[in-house]
Structures are given as structure tokens and as C-alpha cells.
Amino acid sequence: MRASDLKTYAKNTWCPGCGNFAIELAARQAFVELMEEGKLKIENLVVLSGIGCHAKMSDYLRANSFYSLHGRVVAPATGVKLANPELTVVGFAGDGDAYGEGLEHLVFAAKRNVGISMIIHDNGVYGLTTGQFTPTSPPGFQGKSTPRGSPEDPMNPIALMLSSGATFVARAFSGNLQHLKGMIREAITHRGFSIVDVLQPCVTFRNTWDFFSKRVYDLQERGHDASNWNEAMERAREWDYGGGAGEIPIGIFYRAERPTFEDRVLRGRRPRELPMPELEKVLKGHV
Amino acid sequence: MEEFSILIGGQAGDGIKQAGNAIARVFNRLGYWIFVYEDYPSLIRGGHNFAMVRASSERIASHRDGIDALVALNQEAVDRHSWRLGEDSVVIFDSDTAKAEGLGIPMSGIVKRRGLPAILRNAIALGALAAVLGIGLDVVEDAIRAAVDKRVEENLEAAREGYGIANGSPWAAEGRRVERVPGGPRPLLTGNEALALGLARGGMKIYAAYPMTPTSALLHYIAAHEDELGAIAIHPESEIAVIGIAQGAAYAGIRSAVGTSGGGFSLMVEHISLAGQAEIPTVIVLGQRLDPATGAPTYTKQGNLFFAMFAGHGEFPRAVLAPGDANEAFHLAAEAMNLAWRFQIPVIILSDKHLSESTFSFHFDISRAATEPPKLWDGAGEYRRYAQTEDGISPLAFPGGGAVVKANSYEHDEFGITTEDADLIAKAQDKRLRKAKALEEYVNGKEMVSVEGDPEGKIALLFWGSTKGAAAEVAERIGARAIQPLCLMPLPKRELEERLEGAERVVGIEGNSRGQFCGWLRCHGIQVDGVVLKYDGRPFAADELEERVRRSLR
Numbered sequence A: 001m002r003a004s005d006l007k008t009y010a011k012n013t014w015c016p017g018c019g020n021f022a023i024e025l026a027a028r029q030a031f032v033e034l035m036e037e038g039k040l041k042i043e044n045l046v047v048l049s050g051i052g053c054h055a056k057m058s059d060y061l062r063a064n065s066f067y068s069l070h071g072r073v074v075a076p077a078t079g080v081k082l083a084n085p086e087l088t089v090v091g092f093a094g095d096g097d098a099y100g101e102g103l104e105h106l107v108f109a110a111k112r113n114v115g116i117s118m119i120i121h122d123n124g125v126y127g128l129t130t131g132q133f134t135p136t137s138p139p140g141f142q143g144k145s146t147p148r149g150s151p152e153d154p155m156n157p158i159a160l161m162l163s164s165g166a167t168f169v170a171r172a173f174s175g176n177l178q179h180l181k182g183m184i185r186e187a188i189t190h191r192g193f194s195i196v197d198v199l200q201p202c203v204t205f206r207n208t209w210d211f212f213s214k215r216v217y218d219l220q221e222r223g224h225d226a227s228n229w230n231e232a233m234e235r236a237r238e239w240d241y242g243g244g245a246g247e248i249p250i251g252i253f254y255r256a257e258r259p260t261f262e263d264r265v266l267r268g269r270r271p272r273e274l275p276m277p278e279l280e281k282v283l284k285g286h287v
Numbered sequence B: 001m002e003e004f005s006i007l008i009g010g011q012a013g014d015g016i017k018q019a020g021n022a023i024a025r026v027f028n029r030l031g032y033w034i035f036v037y038e039d040y041p042s043l044i045r046g047g048h049n050f051a052m053v054r055a056s057s058e059r060i061a062s063h064r065d066g067i068d069a070l071v072a073l074n075q076e077a078v079d080r081h082s083w084r085l086g087e088d089s090v091v092i093f094d095s096d097t098a099k100a101e102g103l104g105i106p107m108s109g110i111v112k113r114r115g116l117p118a119i120l121r122n123a124i125a126l127g128a129l130a131a132v133l134g135i136g137l138d139v140v141e142d143a144i145r146a147a148v149d150k151r152v153e154e155n156l157e158a159a160r161e162g163y164g165i166a167n168g169s170p171w172a173a174e175g176r177r178v179e180r181v182p183g184g185p186r187p188l189l190t191g192n193e194a195l196a197l198g199l200a201r202g203g204m205k206i207y208a209a210y211p212m213t214p215t216s217a218l219l220h221y222i223a224a225h226e227d228e229l230g231a232i233a234i235h236p237e238s239e240i241a242v243i244g245i246a247q248g249a250a251y252a253g254i255r256s257a258v259g260t261s262g263g264g265f266s267l268m269v270e271h272i273s274l275a276g277q278a279e280i281p282t283v284i285v286l287g288q289r290l291d292p293a294t295g296a297p298t299y300t301k302q303g304n305l306f307f308a309m310f311a312g313h314g315e316f317p318r319a320v321l322a323p324g325d326a327n328e329a330f331h332l333a334a335e336a337m338n339l340a341w342r343f344q345i346p347v348i349i350l351s352d353k354h355l356s357e358s359t360f361s362f363h364f365d366i367s368r369a370a371t372e373p374p375k376l377w378d379g380a381g382e383y384r385r386y387a388q389t390e391d392g393i394s395p396l397a398f399p400g401g402g403a404v405v406k407a408n409s410y411e412h413d414e415f416g417i418t419t420e421d422a423d424l425i426a427k428a429q430d431k432r433l434r435k436a437k438a439l440e441e442y443v444n445g446k447e448m449v450s451v452e453g454d455p456e457g458k459i460a461l462l463f464w465g466s467t468k469g470a471a472a473e474v475a476e477r478i479g480a481r482a483i484q485p486l487c488l489m490p491l492p493k494r495e496l497e498e499r500l501e502g503a504e505r506v507v508g509i510e511g512n513s514r515g516q517f518c519g520w521l522r523c524h525g526i527q528v529d530g531v532v533l534k535y536d537g538r539p540f541a542a543d544e545l546e547e548r549v550r551r552s553l554r
């Protein structure tokens, strides 16, 4: 199978030059590589997406998909995984989607270590609703709802996910396709909850190609120890999602092993194979 | 007809619920039909709690305001409930904490002397009640063993002491004797328990809920009985997560259900619309309680009918089912699972505090309910999740089975790809409308209207949900027909009109302030001649309702 076999007939409507193209291509390439290596079965892949420019992934990928509501990728993804833990569950969400409207679900997915991968198309803007500030927009960002500049400081999703108990936390950049593909692969093959915050330029409402190209560096190339939570937190705080001049790390911040939610809830059971209820027996206890 | 109504009252923390349960089990062992109403405030300690146990040789499913015995663990119970007493009624009370006319037993002193926990006053009272009613100690002991799982011996000891004291008193010598009646014992189920069994019978494998009265006990029950029910209970971070998880599971081919009350249902509303658009089988138990907002959490109301029927933006089919007792709760819960999967729609089961938390004698033939298979893809050609069909129902396939299954909250083509094409949009809506039609026909072809009382009676009492117990009993007593649609949306109009044919006067009975169901009937051209409404958080008692119905007929 080739990466192009994973495309549907849906017409692509992203703006030319949008950072989403790289994420979509990297995802297809990662899927194909994993299939070839026997690490993924295409019929077992389920992608989910929220609502926003990013969410068109569901239309564009020729795979099982659940095109959900705005902010509601994580909960259905959790349901899919619980229903059938043999499935490979990958959620694609926007920064507004995952860090705004549906933040609570993300925190809990990390806390539970549910076996899903979340790829966040973090463009620091609401793209589809034509340019308002999001939880990761820099202070002073002039969006349509904040013409005098965002009155808030951005949140740091890497630090948030580390604090929430995520067992795989990474950052990637649309401008570095090979690295991005690698991060998606690592996220998918990780056992438990994984998240990749992808710095995704939105050419129309927040063009960050230049900004990020000049600043990103690869954590792994500099020998970061991803098994050390404190170090991960330190690296996470190197950039606060603001404007400054400093460097911006990409790569794997943290990776750990912990029992997964589905392991702990299902205890080896498979919902499909649960026995029919023993009602007669239950009713006897009620006399 | 032999019947007894007993009220046991005290403070929260006095073990009133457990005592009510034990009294119910005593009468159940003697062959009686049981109904238990529980009344308690939304707090953990203090406040007034009471349970009303009604036992009858005839089938009943309601309580009466009047009582034959009052068991009072404190003065408040005496003061609040003495109006319920009749001439022959008896009062058994803790003479250390209350004054009353009747059989006083120093229960607080006894537990102290014996070194028993204070809560076991309830067992002393139970023993005394049995002695006064002429019930054998063996029946009480048996019931305690079945009802209690902790401190069984101490419970038995306390009950024996109460029994002994009462037996030697003039109150026992009055010759009251609860006779064994034919039949029984029957399983005693709360509405919540019956819903759990019905959902499991309908194939539910995952139940998700966030605690909220009056359906918390449904979550607790399923969690405690996962193995017997063949289902898994989970408690996520919010009702939005609850329904999202359930829908993810359903998309993956696993039958799921959720339960909540009005507040949590409000949070789920966007996902109801998603169920409509993406055609995801979604079963929701909506246990109504007194609202708006937080309302009075432990009190009942039938106020969410319109909300259940219209929650969710857009035009899409749904079913709203309304069981009135434990039998129907079981039956309709299984039916809800099957309807949701047959039509790939949201199905809402309307319960309320009164149904969910009251206890009933269960006598439904469980073999009448089963998990029915949905329409599945035959594997031929390329799978289209939203294939156009005559009845609007597209065959299902699930991820992992080889088909590419695309669920979509956007308007979509047959494959499940987003579309804004005018023609495809209209076609997709037509498909949902055909499905609505198929659902309506299906519901009309099932028996979805319950009739009790005299089916030919000139007066028809028309009601829904938990009002059933009281209303059916009133109909029986005044020679009216009791007519109760089990499916409120779509309305089984044909069947309903047949049942109403020849009725000269139709009285609507509802536990809300605006007669929502009567309004819904008017939308279908069905008129009621009068309404009896109640919205003080308390359910209709059978005798109270009879009085109100008679007044409305004058």
C-alpha cells in the first residue's frame, strides 16, 4: 500500500500553504510504514476528529473515522478503545478543540492513560471560524474577537499534559515532515495515552512558518532524557507559547510506562465477548 | 382484599431505607404484593426520612396516604404522620425519644444496654411490628438474613428483643394477624434495578454515568453486578464525556447506555443531535426530579417530557419511552436498546425519582424480552455507512471488520464524506424522514399502550410514567379505564385512539404543572376534558389521587 491509497475522493479545501497538509501527509506515511512493519492493520485504524480546519482529516483519510463535535474527540475515542482495545485509535484535534472547548476530556485521558493518540493541529488560532485567539495564541494576538490584542497569556499544553499524567508527550512542527512523521509513529506505537502538539502554521490567520522555522530544535539531537519527568518539565518551560526570541524544542519530552485505562477497566474482558446476563440468578437475590 | 400500609420514619442515618426493605421482604414472604415509597431529603445526616411499605393480596404499585401502622424512631415522625392514622391504626415508637399513644419501647436504651449500634433501633422496631401484626418471628429472621449483609447476628438479636417486648404487650393481644396469602414471593425491584436488568437483557455491554439522583443507584447497581449482568460500568469526568464514550463504543459496535437526570441531560444535548446526524445508537435513561436547575434533588416530577422530546438541534427521529413500574422499566429498557440499534437513533427512557427509587413486586415474564439483531452489512460491494435504503435504515458495519466505516456529524454523502451539495443535503434529510416514518410504523405495530381498569369504562384516565401505580388503582376503584402510552414519541396514535374510543370523559393525570403530555396529545388532535396535576415533589398517593379525580369529575 502507498500513502496515496489512504486518500478519499473528498476535495481538499485547505488554503494553499496551510500547515495541515504536512500533518495529513505525515499521518498517511506513518500509517503505511507501520502497516508495512506489521505494527498496524488498516482495518483496525480508527481516526477521530473534532470540528475545525484540522478536522477535515476524517474526510481526507480513507480509514474508519468518527467526525465528531467541536471539542469532543477524546471521549468518543475513549469509548472506541474500551469497546475494542484491538483498535488503533488516533484523534486529530485543533487547539481550540482540544485545549478550549474540550480541555477536560484531554486532562482526564492523560490521567487515565487511555490508549489513544492525540495529534493536535496547534495553529494558535480558530481557523474555521476565521481567526479568533485560542488557548495557545500569544499575548496580544489580534484576532477578530480581540482586535485590541488577546488579554490572556497562553497555556502551555506540554506542561499541562505532563502534570496530568500523560505517558507520551511530544511536540512537532509542520515544517519538519520527517520529524513530524516520526512523532506520529512514536505516538501510535506508544502503549497508553500519547499526545503530539504539532506547531501548525495557518497561512491565512496566523502565519508562523518563519517564526517556527527559525526557532525549533530537536530535543533528541541534544540528548534530552525523555524518561526524566523533571527534565521534561524544564524543557517544556523553555518556551511559553509567547512571542520571544528563544529556541523552541520539538521532539519527545517525556515517555513512560503505566497500566492503561482499558487494561484496568476491562481486566482482560472484551465487551464483545461478555456473557449474556444471568437474570434468573439476579432475581433470586431480590426475593 | 387484605392490605397493610406501614410507615417507618426517623432521621437520615437511622436506617429507614433498610428497615423499609426488611418490612417489604417480610410481607413478600407471606405472599403479598409490595410497593415501597421512600421519602428523604438531599442530605446525609439529620432531616426527616420515611419509607412507606404497602402490602396487598391484590396487585398494587402505589402507596396510600392512610396507614395501618406508624413506626416512629423520633418525635418528628409522630408529629408529621399522625394525620395518616385511622381508628384501628397502631403506633410503635421509641419511648426514649418520642411521646405518642401506642406501643412505646425504649429502643435507644436497649441498644445502649446491649452495646449495639444505634442504627439497630430499626431492627427492634421491625421485631415489634411483626409481633403486633401477628407475624411469626421466623419470617422476620428470614427476611433480615436476606436484606442485611452486615451485622446479621446483631440485627437478629435486636429484632428478637423487639419482638419479645411487643409480644408481651396488650398491643399484641388485639388479635391482628397478617395471614399468608396465595402467591409469591416475588422479586422486589426498584425501578432503577429493573432498568439495569432490562438494559442488560437488551444487550448493553457498557454503561457510563456521572452520579446524579435519581439514577445514581442505577450506576451503583450495574457496577456492583457487572459479572451477573455481563456489562461494564464506568464513571467518567462529566455527562458530556459519559455520552461521548457511549457513542464511541456504539460506533465500534458495542451496545452502550447512559443514565442521568435533567442537569446532566442538559449537558448531553449536543450529543443527542450527533446521534441523530451520525446515526449512532444512543440510549439515555433520564431520571427526572424536581427542577428547574438543582431543584429538590430527591423529590419527583414529570417535568422533562418536552425537554426529552425536543432536546437537540435539528430534525431527526428519536424515541421517548416512559415506563410506569418495574415490569415496564425492564421491558422498555430492553426495548430501548433494540429500538436504538434497529433504527440507529437516540432513545430516551423517561424515569423519575418515583419510578427509579420506589420498590415494586416484579412479575414480568423475562423471556418476552431479548437482544434483537440490528440490520447488518452483508459484506457485498463497497461499504457505505449511510447507504440510501427504502426505510432509511443503512446496514451497520464496525471498524475492525474490513469495511471503511465513516461516521460524520456534518451532513454527508452515503459514504460518510461531508457535503454541502443541495441535492445531497435534501436526500440525506429525506432519508432521516423515511427512518422516522419507519419508526412510527414500527411503534404503532407494537403494543405500546397499556390498559388497566375497565377497558370499556365511560371515564378514561390518561397518564404516563410513574403515575401509573396510583392512576391504575383509581381506575380500578371507580370503574374507569386506565390508559397509558408506553412510547410517547413517536406517539402510538392509532392504538391510543382505539383504546380511547367510546370514552365519554378523558381525564389527564400528570406530575407537572402544565400538563405537558396533554399538550402533546392536543398536537395529535386528541383532547382531554380535564387534568389533575401535582408538582410539589411528591408523587400521587392512590387515595389522594382518587379524591382528586372524583372532584374533577363533579
Ligand SMILES: Cc1ncc(C[n+]2csc(CCOP(=O)(O)OP(=O)(O)O)c2C)c(N)n1
Pocket: A050, A051, A052, A053, A054, A055, A070, A093, A094, A095, A096, A097, A098, A121, A123, A125, A126, A127, A128, A129, A134
Ligand atoms: C459547540 C460549538 N461551538 C462552536 C462551534 C464553531 N466552531 C467551529 S470550528 C471552531 C474553532 C476551530 O478552532 P480549532 O479547534 O483551533 O480548529 P482549526 O480550525 O484552527 O483547525 C469553532 C469555534 C462549533 N462547531 N461547535
Ligand code: SF4
Pocket: A013, A014, A015, A017, A018, A019, A020, A053, A054, A123, A127, A128, A201, A202, A203, A204, A205
Ligand atoms: S484557515 Fe488556516 S488552518 Fe484553516 S485551512 Fe486555511 S490556513 Fe489552514
Ligand SMILES: [Mg+2]
Pocket: A052, A094, A095, A096, A121, A122, A123, A124, A125, A126, A127, A134
Ligand atoms: Mg486552531
